[in-house]
Amino acid sequence: MNQTTSPVLPQGAGLGATLRRDLWWLGPAATAVGLLAFVIYSTWAALQGTNFWAGPYISPFYSPELFGDGPHAWFGPKPTWWPGALPFSPALLVLWAPGGFRLTCYYYRKAYYRSIWLDPVACAVGEARSSFRGENSFPLIWQNIHRYFMYLAVLFIAFLSYDAVRSYCWETHANGTPVAGGGHVFGMGLGSLVLTLNPLFLASYTFGCHSLRHLVGGKKDCFSCTASSRTRYQAWRFVSALNRHHQLWAWVSLFMVGFSDIYVRLVAAGTWPDIRFF
Numbered sequence: 025m026n027q028t029t030s031p032v033l034p035q036g037a038g039l040g041a042t043l044r045r046d047l048w049w050l051g052p053a054a055t056a057v058g059l060l061a062f063v064i065y066s067t068w069a070a071l072q073g074t075n076f077w078a079g080p081y082i083s084p085f086y087s088p089e090l091f092g093d094g095p096h097a098w099f100g101p102k103p104t105w106w107p108g109a110l111p112f113s114p115a116l117l118v119l120w121a122p123g124g125f126r127l128t129c130y131y132y133r134k135a136y137y138r139s140i141w142l143d144p145v146a147c148a149v150g151e152a153r154s155s156f157r158g159e160n161s162f163p164l165i166w167q168n169i170h171r172y173f174m175y176l177a178v179l180f181i182a183f184l185s186y187d188a189v190r191s192y193c194w195e196t197h198a199n200g201t202p203v204a205g206g207g208h209v210f211g212m213g214l215g216s217l218v219l220t221l222n223p224l225f226l227a228s229y230t231f232g233c234h235s236l237r238h239l240v241g242g243k244k245d246c247f248s249c250t251a252s253s254r255t256r257y258q259a260w261r262f263v264s265a266l267n268r269h270h271q272l273w274a275w276v277s278l279f280m281v282g283f284s285d286i287y288v289r290l291v292a293a294g295t296w297p298d299i300r301f302f
């Protein structure tokens with residue numbers, strides 16, 4: 025007679041209880057440190073309202089600068105309708121869009137559910153809660169807004185690509201001061217490279233989005249039936265290739281967008297001299 029035994033799962037009851045002996049906590053801990061460091065820095069940087077542009081460079085946290093005192097502002101200085109009691113920073117007008125996109129990203133959800141909410145913290149590790157309502161009810165049902173943030177995020181790739189091109193357009197100067205009515209010359213500094221890499225990495229993250237993958241390839245029974253289906257198939261393959269490394273691009277682009285702000289900020293403050301190649 026065959027005897028079957030039930031497998032014993034290495035999971036105990038209560039938060040963190042487990043029979044696992046590996047370093048299961050290392051991944052969630054490192055993720056928490058990385059995410060919290062970015063959130064704290066980006067919040068601080070967004071509230072400064074200063075040192076966010078230097079010559080043709082503008083920090084991606086502040087782009088597009090809709091209103092502001094710098095030369096990058098689209099619609100002039102701080103609007104009169106802005107509540108006087110609130111501190112003004114051009115970043116506050118735009119940063120909610122890429123911030124919301126990241127906050128609701130499928131990868132980041134997994135990352136902060138595990139590392140910050142500890143729910144669940146890791147496989148076969150006990151959690152504090154015994155019930156699970158998922159993302160089908162309030163408040164997490166709001167995560168479904170991600171697909172709409174995706175449209176905005178694609179738009180921001182266009183804005184930041186424009187900033188990258190503009191970072192090669194330097195004002196003509198006479199004795200170190202801009203010439204009145206003067207034009208621009210083609211030039212390149214280290215900041216130009218930084219601001220070029222930034223939208224490239226962000227695009228690699230954005231165009232690997234799960235929602236975008238569904239948009240271009242979902243609800244399709246036949247990829248080879250019509251010309252438009254075949255075009256969608258190629259688009260789906262492209263998005264899928266990036267999607268396979270979505271976690272990597274999420275971190276690379278997060279680091280690069282933070283570094284881009286730091287670079288422009290240090291140049292604007294005079295702390296770090298930009299290296300001008302020509």
Ligand code: FES
Nearest residue numbers: 129130131233234
């Ligand atoms: Fe990560 Fe959409 S799922 S950006």
